[in-house]
Amino acid sequence: MGVMESIISKAKSCKKRIVLPESNDDRTLKAAEIVMREGIADIILLGKKEEIYKNAAGLDIAAATIIEPEGSDKFDLYVDQLVELRKHKGMTPDKARELIKNPLYYGSMMVKLGDADGMVAGAVHSTPDVWRPVLQIIKTMPGISVASSCFLIEVPDCPYGENGVFIYADCGLNPNPTAQELAAIAVSAARTAKVLVGMEPRIAMLSFSTKGSAEHESVDKVREATRIAKEMMPDLLIDGELQVDAALDVEVAKKKCPGSPVGGRANVLIFPDLNAGNIAYKLTQRLAKAMALGPLSQGLAKPVNDLSRGCSAEDIVNVVAITAVEAQQQ
Template sequence: MDVMKNIWEKAKTNIKKIVLAEGTEPRVIVATSKILKEGLADIVLLGDENKIKLTAAENNVSIEGAEIIDPVKSDHFENYVQYFYELRKNKGMTREKAYDTMKNVLYFGTMMVKLGHADGMVAGSINTTGDLLRPALQIIKTMPGISVVSSTFVMVLKDKQYGEGGVLLFADCAVNPDPDAEELASIAVSTAMTAKTLIGIEPRIAMLSFSTKGSAKHDMVEKIVDATNLVKEMDPDIEIDGEMQADAALVPSVARLKAPDSDVAGKCNILIFPDLQSGNIGYKLVQRLAGAEAIGPISQGFAKPINDLSRGCSSDDIVNVTAITAVQAQNQ
């Protein structure tokens, strides 16, 4: 399965408007040229128009067709300031502070998405994850029924016998350090949505642990059991089991020994890790030792799509994350 090729094709079927908030960054401008050329999305670049156009010329790329908005000069600026003030005034926000805050391209871009002036936002090439998530959590917030924003990595393995022809989703590997049972359940439901809408596969979820179906007793195991039961209450149609060790989740012969009564053991395509340490370690080990392609982190759980970039990202990475964001917007 060529995951990114499929995502590109989906993005082209229903063009969405995506804000690239760091519009003066050269990698973002080069990516914009590629996105527009491929027809993956309509693009809004935030920042000083003269600087953006000069940077495009210096990099010898065309951004014709991109909308360029300098937040303070925007016709919507005052409305955004007022909306943000009303949204946060009970938490000590003043109108003066709202005015200063809305000059920040991350807040302005998030407000564009919130009020329907864009379908999604991508940033993080020069800002931290915290800088991106803060306005998104304040303005966009989580989708109904989901308690936390989380992340997933799409792992594409050379060995096709695991997951969905070599494709697995790992979560959460980038956001929540120590999720409780309710948060783990939300992470699992969000990842199931991502599997269906973004990758086009039917989710089969393993809630991972060091125990399989009661082989060990511990509070950490009980948390996984509780989370599994909560997922079944939230969405009875999701195929899920836990608690489960990774080998029981992935290997049919092991599943028959450790979890003979499970409907998903041995054939899971989503692995939900018990905490951020295990998730982050797990995806990096598979990426490096198995030579897997790691696509992500992909943000999930927001009411509208907001995605983070690595500050070490390439222009091609920005193109791919924009395509992902566009497909998420198609399915909101």
């Protein structure tokens, strides 16, 4: 069974309620039909019922819960909650009422208050538009200083990692994380590896240096991030700084980092910045013909995932399944 099939099977084992705020999108409606037909999750669609049924002509979405934000019985509660959450930023009831009319804000509040277990959006909206309400309302997990993203990578016929399965982070959100932020990304990625793939994370903090083979301020950052991550979670199997060959290949690790707890066996790769992470996942995807699923959100207090605007209905189904599995761990 491939990693995505395994995730879908997990999602079916304990169905969660996933809100899809972009009900005006054909791919989203098609994905909703598939998710409900396959029993992957229960679906909540936000928007006007008439318009949703018109756009969904020919699709079976009868099992979906449809909520029109402005006319809902939770509207005033959500407005009050948003004022409370953002009053230190000057939020007023009038501003909050306008924002809660926006399905992305309404959906975020549903997840925050437990009226939905997770949210998937981004087929229509840009990443900043999706993340803004999420970071304002849902925020990060306790002890995690920064939200981040990762890719779930599956490389065919690959002896490295977890039989070719890896978590790459951060490949989509933080351009130049500090040492503290990089440590938080590593801790979040370890959790993603356990929750989504069920694998014991072995984390390599990557650099162009292995254990002092080079000196540079960017190397110092990776070393410091490794130290902080160990303090945050003393039981983590983590090491750095490591070059990627020392992280993946046992024979290279014997020469470059003998005694390393993860050398030659890493399945979670933490990149020093967004340049490295983004380039690496795209190279892996193209040259190794790998499945690269993401960017997936991590470090949030509740599960929300952002889609690419170029996504297919099948991509949305997969991300709903991932979000549902993440919600099972809450």
